[in-house]
Amino acid sequence: MTRKWWHDIVVYQIYPRSFMDNNDDGIGDLKGIISKLDYLKDLGVGAIWLSPVNKSPNVDNGYDISDYYDVMDEFGNMDDMRLLIDEMHSRNIKLIMDLVVNHTSDEHYWFKEAKKGKESKYRDYYIWRDKPNELESNFGGSAWEYDENSNQYYFHLHDKRQPDLNWENPLLRKDIEKMINFWLDFGVDGFRFDVIDLIGKDVDNLITKNGPKLHEYLQELNRNTFGKRDVLTVGETWGATPEIATLYSDPERNELNMVFQFEVISLDKKEGGRKWDLAPLDFIKFKKSFSKWQTSLYGKGWNSIFGNNHDLPRMVSRWGNDKIYRVESAKMLATMLYMQMGTPYVYQGEEIGMTNVKFPSIDDYNDIECLTMYKERLQQGYNIEEIMNSIYAKGRDNARTPMQWSNRENASFTKGTPWIKINENYKEINVEQALSNKESIYYYYKNLISLRKKLDVVKYGKFELILENDKEIFAYTRTYKNGQLLVICNFYGNTKQMIVPKEFLEKEYSILISNYKERNKLKEKIQLRPYEAIVYNTKTI
Numbered sequence: 328m329t330r331k332w333w334h335d336i337v338v339y340q341i342y343p344r345s346f347m348d349n350n351d352d353g354i355g356d357l358k359g360i361i362s363k364l365d366y367l368k369d370l371g372v373g374a375i376w377l378s379p380v381n382k383s384p385n386v387d388n389g390y391d392i393s394d395y396y397d398v399m400d401e402f403g404n405m406d407d408m409r410l411l412i413d414e415m416h417s418r419n420i421k422l423i424m425d426l427v428v429n430h431t432s433d434e435h436y437w438f439k440e441a442k443k444g445k446e447s448k449y450r451d452y453y454i455w456r457d458k459p460n461e462l463e464s465n466f467g468g469s470a471w472e473y474d475e476n477s478n479q480y481y482f483h484l485h486d487k488r489q490p491d492l493n494w495e496n497p498l499l500r501k502d503i504e505k506m507i508n509f510w511l512d513f514g515v516d517g518f519r520f521d522v523i524d525l526i527g528k529d530v531d532n533l534i535t536k537n538g539p540k541l542h543e544y545l546q547e548l549n550r551n552t553f554g555k556r557d558v559l560t561v562g563e564t565w566g567a568t569p570e571i572a573t574l575y576s577d578p579e580r581n582e583l584n585m586v587f588q589f590e591v592i593s594l595d596k597k598e599g600g601r602k603w604d605l606a607p608l609d610f611i612k613f614k615k616s617f618s619k620w621q622t623s624l625y626g627k628g629w630n631s632i633f634g635n636n637h638d639l640p641r642m643v644s645r646w647g648n649d650k651i652y653r654v655e656s657a658k659m660l661a662t663m664l665y666m667q668m669g670t671p672y673v674y675q676g677e678e679i680g681m682t683n684v685k686f687p688s689i690d691d692y693n694d695i696e697c698l699t700m701y702k703e704r705l706q707q708g709y710n711i712e713e714i715m716n717s718i719y720a721k722g723r724d725n726a727r728t729p730m731q732w733s734n735r736e737n738a739s740f741t742k743g744t745p746w747i748k749i750n751e752n753y754k755e756i757n758v759e760q761a762l763s764n765k766e767s768i769y770y771y772y773k774n775l776i777s778l779r780k781k782l783d784v785v786k787y788g789k790f791e792l793i794l795e796n797d798k799e800i801f802a803y804t805r806t807y808k809n810g811q812l813l814v815i816c817n818f819y820g821n822t823k824q825m826i827v828p829k830e831f832l833e834k835e836y837s838i839l840i841s842n843y844k845e846r847n848k849l850k851e852k853i854q855l856r857p858y859e860a861i862v863y864n865t866k867t868i
């Protein structure tokens with residue numbers, strides 16, 4: 328496999344609104360990010376994925392762009408953007424920009440023009456029909472909105488203020504290319520493509536994901552923009568199977584470098600239901616899903632690895648135990664994930680074990696998806712408690728509360744009034760506290776990140792799931808040349824005995840990393856403590 332810079336690094340995702348506020352208006356900004364670059368450098372991150380910073384009316388916190396060539400006022404201006412990139416580059420950190428090209432804001436010039444009537448030059452930049460069909464928006468309700476002026480409906484897969492772009496129109500595609508080239512010339516090092524599997528949609532045939540022309544469009548985009556440069560591209564794809572992911576990420580096909588896939592993320596919901604319809608996690612399926620992705624893309628494509636982002640609940644609350652074993656379980660989950668093959672994406676606050684929130688009232692919530700669902704389900708007769716429980720478990724605001732920098736006022740995120748409440752546990756869980764304790768989750772992440780950089784077996788080792796039907800242990804090996812890692816994670820809060828398969832006992836080994844101070848030696852029977860994680864580095868004698 329040809330070595331690439333994104334095989335070595337860990338990407339850190341910043342949700343700018345909630346990261347660091349420099350001008351005390353209660354909203355994070357670019358200067359705030361600049362002030363924290365040394366912190367990220369110390370952690371060892373190689374790139375930052377910045378959630379959208381373009382001009383936006385913020386119906387969906389920046390995922391509704393009204394001007395691709397400018398920065399939203401609350402975050403700063405283009406000079407700040409210049410400074411941010413320069414400051415990042417001087418620390419050897421790359422910038423991956425979020426690119427939202429499936430839809431724009433309804434306040435974008437193109438849409439405002441398109442709305443003027445059927446004759447408008449920009450009419451076909453969007454999708455218009457005389458009659459709606461049964462397609463639904465991802466946020467709930469119909470995907471069609473009536474426009475009185477022209478007596479037609481326009482299509483939107485998210486909020487009605489996020490009209491979908493019409494990728495069948497070559498003029499639109501040219502304008503998108505121009506914009507991407509502008510940002511490449513500006514100095515960005517890559518893109519995260521928002522809901523990219525929706526751009527090839529064929530609405531008349533009720534196809535939204537993985538439409539017939541999707542890969543053709545991506546190859547064209549690659550050819551005319553980023554394909555000529557050494558940048559990282561990652562696509563968000565809710566509908567990808569490993570076969571589809573290979574289409575995107577096979578280097579010979581010239582599309583993207585990798586995709587985010589959401590198979591394990593979707594396992595704790597009722598079959599056929601929405602994410603709000605909670606179901607316990609099927610741990611065996613969970614392990615097998617990871618294994619399937621690791622093995623299917625081996626030698627053919629490249630994986631991204633993540634358990635968190637701005638759309639997902641905090642993984643320590645979701646898959647770990649954020650009460651009694653917060654530290655142990657956060658470290659275990661990081662071990663389980665980041666010893667796998669692919670590029671890891673760490674979401675802000677994950678490195679200090681930030682948790683979900685439970686705000687008492689719906690009025691404390693901000694996210695358009697959650698507010699839409701709340702209204703819809705209330706009308707459908709759900710009781711409030713049930714709705715709130717879904718929000719506590721899956722709401723996107725869980726990940727969007729401000730970064731907890733210290734135990735002082737507003738967690739030192741802002742001196743103003745934060746745009747969304749801060750998680751009350753900031754007094755105990757914060758960066759200052761983490762930095763002052765060598766046993767903290769932060770230092771564990773730092774260690775994992777540097778191990779990934781150093782060891783080829785972590786980057787390129789072949790993955791094999793072992794004990795695949797064990798109901799509590801997640802264990803796998805990574806093999807590269809004559810070296811092998813044995814990764815063992817007790818996924819639950821009970822003590823558990825593990826019978827180690829014989830083949831490993833005949834090997835020389837050292838312990839690479841472990842989340843308990845007193846380390847368990849590799850022997851026939853290992854008594855695993857709650858959420859214990861150990862990585863053995865073995866060599867055939």
Ligand code: NOJ
Pocket residue numbers: 387390391427485521522563637638
């Ligand atoms: C995926 C983004 O991650 C999410 O935050 C957003 O709401 C939708 N795409 C629409 O852009």
